[in-house]
Amino acid sequence: MKQNLNVxxxxxxxxxxxxxxxxxxxxxxxxxxxxxxxxxxVNSSNLPDKFDLTRAENLTYEVQPFGDYVTKDKNLTLSxxxxxxxxxxxxxxxxxxxxxxxxxxLLNNRTKQLAVTFYVINIGSDIAENVSLSFKLGKYxxxxxxxxxxxxxxxxxxxVPVGLLVPGEMKEVTVLLNPxxxxxxxxxxxxxxxxxxxxxxxGPRSKFITKKEAFSYLDETPLDAPxxxxxxxxxxxxxxxxxxxxxxxxxxxxxxxxxxxxxxLKYNVYAILNLxxxxxxxxxxxxxxxxxxxFKSSTPFTLPDSLYFLEFMIVADPDETIPExxxxxxxxxxxxxxxxxxxxRKVSVQPNPFDFFTSVSYVISQDISKLDAYIYSLDGSFVxxxxxxxxxxxxxHFYLQMPNLAKGTYLIRFxxxxxxxTKVVNYVKVIKEx
Numbered sequence: 001m002k003q004n005l006n007v008x009x010x011x012x013x014x015x016x017x018x019x020x021x022x023x024x025x026x027x028x029x030x031x032x033x034x035x036x037x038x039x040x041x042v043n044s045s046n047l048p049d050k051f052d053l054t055r056a057e058n059l060t061y062e063v064q065p066f067g068d069y070v071t072k073d074k075n076l077t078l079s080x081x082x083x084x085x086x087x088x089x090x091x092x093x094x095x096x097x098x099x100x101x102x103x104x105x106l107l108n109n110r111t112k113q114l115a116v117t118f119y120v121i122n123i124g125s126d127i128a129e130n131v132s133l134s135f136k137l138g139k140y141x142x143x144x145x146x147x148x149x150x151x152x153x154x155x156x157x158x159x160v161p162v163g164l165l166v167p168g169e170m171k172e173v174t175v176l177l178n179p180x181x182x183x184x185x186x187x188x189x190x191x192x193x194x195x196x197x198x199x200x201x202x203g204p205r206s207k208f209i210t211k212k213e214a215f216s217y218l219d220e221t222p223l224d225a226p227x228x229x230x231x232x233x234x235x236x237x238x239x240x241x242x243x244x245x246x247x248x249x250x251x252x253x254x255x256x257x258x259x260x261x262x263x264x265l266k267y268n269v270y271a272i273l274n275l276x277x278x279x280x281x282x283x284x285x286x287x288x289x290x291x292x293x294x295f296k297s298s299t300p301f302t303l304p305d306s307l308y309f310l311e312f313m314i315v316a317d318p319d320e321t322i323p324e325x326x327x328x329x330x331x332x333x334x335x336x337x338x339x340x341x342x343x344x345r346k347v348s349v350q351p352n353p354f355d356f357f358t359s360v361s362y363v364i365s366q367d368i369s370k371l372d373a374y375i376y377s378l379d380g381s382f383v384x385x386x387x388x389x390x391x392x393x394x395x396x397h398f399y400l401q402m403p404n405l406a407k408g409t410y411l412i413r414f415x416x417x418x419x420x421x422t423k424v425v426n427y428v429k430v431i432k433e434x
Contacts, residue, residue: 083203084124092117107227108323122165128201131162138192140183144176184326188229227325229257235332251298256289272311308427353431361397
């Protein structure tokens with residue numbers, strides 16, 4: 001006895017009903033079994049090795065009293081067919097030193113290269129062909145350009161061929177990454193090394209169809225490489241112009257990055273006098289800083305009378321006891337413009353720093369019969385002299401051309417002679433870059 005059965009499907013409740021009422025003479029004493037054959041095709045992509053085709057089967061007899069004659073069976077479980085790829089990833093080496101699995105990762109300022117290994121596994125029942133792995137990098141990492149098998153397809157996104165994987169096979173793909181130049185431009189605010197991974201491959205979806213179709217696997221779990229990063233967010237005076245003998249207030253803000261700091265943080269504040277003398281004006285220690293926590297403070301400083309140039313500097317972790325990825329952002333420095341003598345004002349050097357020549361301008365506010373400019377290095381060595389600089393009342397300027405001057409910081413000392421034969425002086429700092 002064979003019969004095609006009427007079938008209805010409730011998509012909302014996902015219940016399929018087979019109408020067996022056409023079998024009027026079932027069951028009998030000689031015919032007690034009934035087989036229902038239903039042909040289905042299941043896409044095995046992104047399914048586990050075993051999955052439920054049905055949750056349960058109920059056989060209901062439509063006889064009175066209705067509902068009393070019901071038999072139940074357990075769920076029907078199938079095994080998937082076709083290829084099915086999965087993967088996991090980890091940082092397998094730092095600067096050539098191999099790391100054990102599940103090792104704790106903390107980068108520091110000596111880190112030059114990471115090795116990221118992707119493990120691609122075929123847990124399906126058929127061959128995966130033309131497998132390719134693409135990955136998107138975090139904002140502070142780039143692929144080492146020595147790897148010829150890796151192709152850049154978008155900004156920060158790369159693809160590498162994997163080849164063919166038979167069922168049960170695992171292949172490793174190792175990619176060398178370098179921190180990029182922007183990693184310490186501000187602070188280490190994003191420690192994702194790999195943002196996401198996508199694996200594309202081809203294989204049959206059915207045992208009955210040999211046509212190869214496309215599969216895709218997406219993993220959006222990022223791979224992180226955290227690090228300590230303490231940074232000086234701000235460092236500034238309450239006034240940019242001040243006279244000798246006056247008191248200035250310096251304020252600062254120190255912040256912590258994405259990894260809580262559990263050890264003490266020491267910091268120093270310095271005044272650099274006349275480009276040569278470094279004076280420690282404050283030393284303090286913070287017990288700890290939590291994730292994205294900031295600390296603010298300030299200190300006064302009275303300018304000595306002998307001052308002609310003044311800078312301030314703050315250094316967080318001066319002894320470098322914290323293994324940070326960025327040390328550049330631990331230091332901030334600024335110069336305070338001293339209100340100069342009455343005879344010369346608004347001294348400016350543009351550009352500063354300079355490569356081969358720069359323009360020096362100033363305003364003369366009283367009669368000067370002769371003006372010379374002397375150039376010294378920071379150790380006091382005489383470098384050169386410019387005689388008879390412009391000294392008319394009002395704005396003056398001259399070009400400083402020293403292409404053979406060594407790279408470094410220098411001091412220009414102006415010496416003027418008044419009609420009463422009195423010597424007057426002023427200073428300005430210049431920086432030679434090349």
